[in-house]
Amino acid sequence: MSLHVDLETFQQKYKQKVEDMMIGFVTEKDMPSPIKESMVYSLEAGGKRIRPILLLAVIHGYGKDPQLGMKTAAALEMVHTYSLIHDDLPSMDDDDLRRGKPTNHKVFGEAMAILAGDGLLTHSFQLIAEDTLISSDQKIKLVNLLARCAGPEGMVGGQVADIEGENKRLTVEELESIHIHKTGKLLIFSALAGAIISGASEGELNKLEEFAHHIGLAFQIQDDILDIEGTEELIGKRTGSDETNQKSTYPGLLTMEGAKDKLRFHLDEALASLSGIGMETSMLEEIAHLIVNRNH
Numbered sequence: 599m600s601l602h603v604d605l606e607t608f609q610q611k612y613k614q615k616v617e618d619m620m621i622g623f624v625t626e627k628d629m630p631s632p633i634k635e636s637m638v639y640s641l642e643a644g645g646k647r648i649r650p651i652l653l654l655a656v657i658h659g660y661g662k663d664p665q666l667g668m669k670t671a672a673a674l675e676m677v678h679t680y681s682l683i684h685d686d687l688p689s690m691d692d693d694d695l696r697r698g699k700p701t702n703h704k705v706f707g708e709a710m711a712i713l714a715g716d717g718l719l720t721h722s723f724q725l726i727a728e729d730t731l732i733s734s735d736q737k738i739k740l741v742n743l744l745a746r747c748a749g750p751e752g753m754v755g756g757q758v759a760d761i762e763g764e765n766k767r768l769t770v771e772e773l774e775s776i777h778i779h780k781t782g783k784l785l786i787f788s789a790l791a792g793a794i795i796s797g798a799s800e801g802e803l804n805k806l807e808e809f810a811h812h813i814g815l816a817f818q819i820q821d822d823i824l825d826i827e828g829t830e831e832l833i834g835k836r837t838g839s840d841e842t843n844q845k846s847t848y849p850g851l852l853t854m855e856g857a858k859d860k861l862r863f864h865l866d867e868a869l870a871s872l873s874g875i876g877m878e879t880s881m882l883e884e885i886a887h888l889i890v891n892r893n894h
């Protein structure tokens with residue numbers, strides 16, 4: 599059986615399934631209506647869903663049924679959505695537009711936005727714990743990895759460093775460390791979770807981690823570039839926000855040309871890290887190109 603499927607066909611099929619899983623999980627639970635509305639508002643707001651698609655593409659690449667990763671993929675996108683709700687708060691980036699819609703706190707108020715983020719984060723672990731398609735051993739590995747990637751050793755820690763770095767001229771190394779934690783760690787979770795669910799070996803996990811490390815850096819460099827060169831209509835969020843918040847960025851530290859060189863470097867490294875891996879990699883290659891060439 600050929601495992602070659604083009605990314606667009608795969609995305610069309612699984613994006614909707616992930617959205618149905620997240621929204622179904624939240625709507626069927628008993629909770630006060632203001633938090634349910636607030637959580638569903640941000641889950642329904644769209645987004646590229648690149649992290650769950652990567653996770654499911656890894657499972658497909660190993661010749662397994664992506665359905666096995668559906669709950670973990672939905673959990674991962676819930677964590678990402680929580681992080682965006684909190685990132686937009688007045689005490690953080692103070693943004694009023696996200697995914698083309700008013701930010702959560704603009705619609706539901708700051709307290710409800712904080713609680714909706716908290717709700718999505720805790721629900722994500724519940725979703726993995728309730729999965730009946732994967733083993734208990736896999737669930738423990740996934741919960742542990744998600745906590746490490748999303749928590750203070752990972753994404754939360756990166757957000758702390760990002761805030762501490764405001765109004766300072768950082769070195770490229772400092773900026774890279776922020777990006778690895780703030781953005782890279784959830785992409786690393788995406789790839790490794792797919793591998794754990796597929797029963798991949800340690801050696802394969804290491805290669806996939808390397809791949810995700812590089813696409814994570816490329817992802818954030820492109821985000822910084824789009825903050826300058828993108829249009830609000832396409833990216834669905836305000837442009838110029840890094841400058842407003844006095845953040846160091848790759849274009850700021852290296853010039854736009856230098857940032858684009860770095861982007862190409864990380865694409866090449868990501869593709870190189872897939873060589874010799876025992877799986878069909880065509881969709882992962884397409885995802886890497888998509889991250890680098892995206893306009894939103």
Ligand SMILES: CC(C)=CCC/C(C)=C/COP(=O)(O)OP(=O)(O)O
Nearest residue numbers: 681682684685691753754757780781
């Ligand atoms: C714990 C929290 C709140 C984590 C936030 C993580 C994150 C990747 C935010 C978006 O980064 P960004 O501000 O560079 O991107 P955007 O341009 O989308 O706001």
Ligand SMILES: C=C(C)CCOP(=O)(O)OP(=O)(O)O
Nearest residue numbers: 645646647648697781818821
């Ligand atoms: C990590 C960053 C730069 C935050 C935005 O992530 P995405 O660009 O994946 O946002 P959505 O498509 O999910 O809205």
